[in-house]
Amino acid sequence: MSKTEVVVYANSDLLAAAAAARLVTRLVDLQAAKGSASLVLTGGGTGIAVLEQLRRSPARDAVDWSRLDLYWGDERFVPADDDERNERQARRALLDHVPVDEKRVHPMAASDGEFGDDPDAAAEAYARVLAANARPEDHGDVPGFDIMLLGLGGEGHTASVFPESPAVYETERSVIAVRNSPKPPPTRISLTLPAIRQARDVWLMTTGGAKADAVALALSGAGEVQLPVAGARGTHRTLWLIDRTAAAKLSHVYLPPTA
Numbered sequence: 526m527s528k529t530e531v532v533v534y535a536n537s538d539l540l541a542a543a544a545a546a547r548l549v550t551r552l553v554d555l556q557a558a559k560g561s562a563s564l565v566l567t568g569g570g571t572g573i574a575v576l577e578q579l580r581r582s583p584a585r586d587a588v589d590w591s592r593l594d595l596y597w598g599d600e601r602f603v604p605a606d607d608d609e610r611n612e613r614q615a616r617r618a619l620l621d622h623v624p625v626d627e628k629r630v631h632p633m634a635a636s637d638g639e640f641g642d643d644p645d646a647a648a649e650a651y652a653r654v655l656a657a658n659a660r661p662e663d664h665g666d667v668p669g670f671d672i673m674l675l676g677l678g679g680e681g682h683t684a685s686v687f688p689e690s691p692a693v694y695e696t697e698r699s700v701i702a703v704r705n706s707p708k709p710p711p712t713r714i715s716l717t718l719p720a721i722r723q724a725r726d727v728w729l730m731t732t733g734g735a736k737a738d739a740v741a742l743a744l745s746g747a748g749e750v751q752l753p754v755a756g757a758r759g760t761h762r763t764l765w766l767i768d769r770t771a772a773a774k775l776s777h778v779y780l781p782p783t784a
């Protein structure tokens with residue numbers, strides 16, 4: 526049975542630093558236990574801030590970056606050199622500064638890549654990448670990711686799965702194209718909730734009062750169609766890493782003293 530944990534930090538900087546420290550520790554432990562680890566990255570301000578903190582961490586190179594399988598939970602379907610790309614932001618924040626094995630880094634296609642401006646083809650191709658990296662013990666076409674990092678929007682989206690969108694009703698495919706995204710840019714590629722739920726650990730990381738309602742609703746049992754982030758659960762653990770302002774509507778968790 527998966528467990529849900531909530532950790533509240535005094536502010537967004539502390540959240541990003543603490544999440545980075547957690548990530549180093551968890552990746553090192555996973556690699557010590559089984560020789561490698563798999564991590565799914567997210568876009569968004571908080572997700573990228575965590576990678577920047579990880580780059581600056583003195584413990585950074587305790588991670589064997591060459592034995593880390595890296596994926597993305599979603600991507601903006603824009604040209605490869607567009608700063609809106611989650612991959613581009615992740616490389617600037619961290620990946621260009623550590624010795625990853627590029628054969629183990631799996632970005633989603635860009636709109637000027639091998640599939641041209643066809644997000645459906647790009648999504649289908651990424652589903653094939655996931656299937657090629659799934660093992661028998663994963664029982665399906667999606668790897669059992671060790672850690673999936675996710676952000677969330679004030680209206681409850683996560684990755685690029687938005688409330689009452691076609692994506693949130695998807696039960697078969699692991700990766701889909703998203704059009705007319707309420708959050709720009711409009712065209713995206715995203716893992717679906719069933720694919721997200723293949724992860725052992727799902728870490729939901731967010732800050733700011735604008736997210737407080739979504740956080741409170743997700744933790745009080747809201748349905749995933751209206752609040753997709755409520756459906757982002759790990760098979761072993763769902764960890765909420767939030768700051769005080771995002772926790773403002775939660776009554777039953779410890780709120781640290783203000784800094």
Ligand SMILES: O=C(O)[C@H](O)[C@@H](O)[C@H](O)[C@H](O)COP(=O)(O)O
Binds near residue numbers: 569570571600731
């Ligand atoms: O590509 C994206 O935009 C992200 O995957 C998206 O899901 C993001 O994580 C949330 O919108 C939170 O973004 P902020 O952390 O910037 O609020």
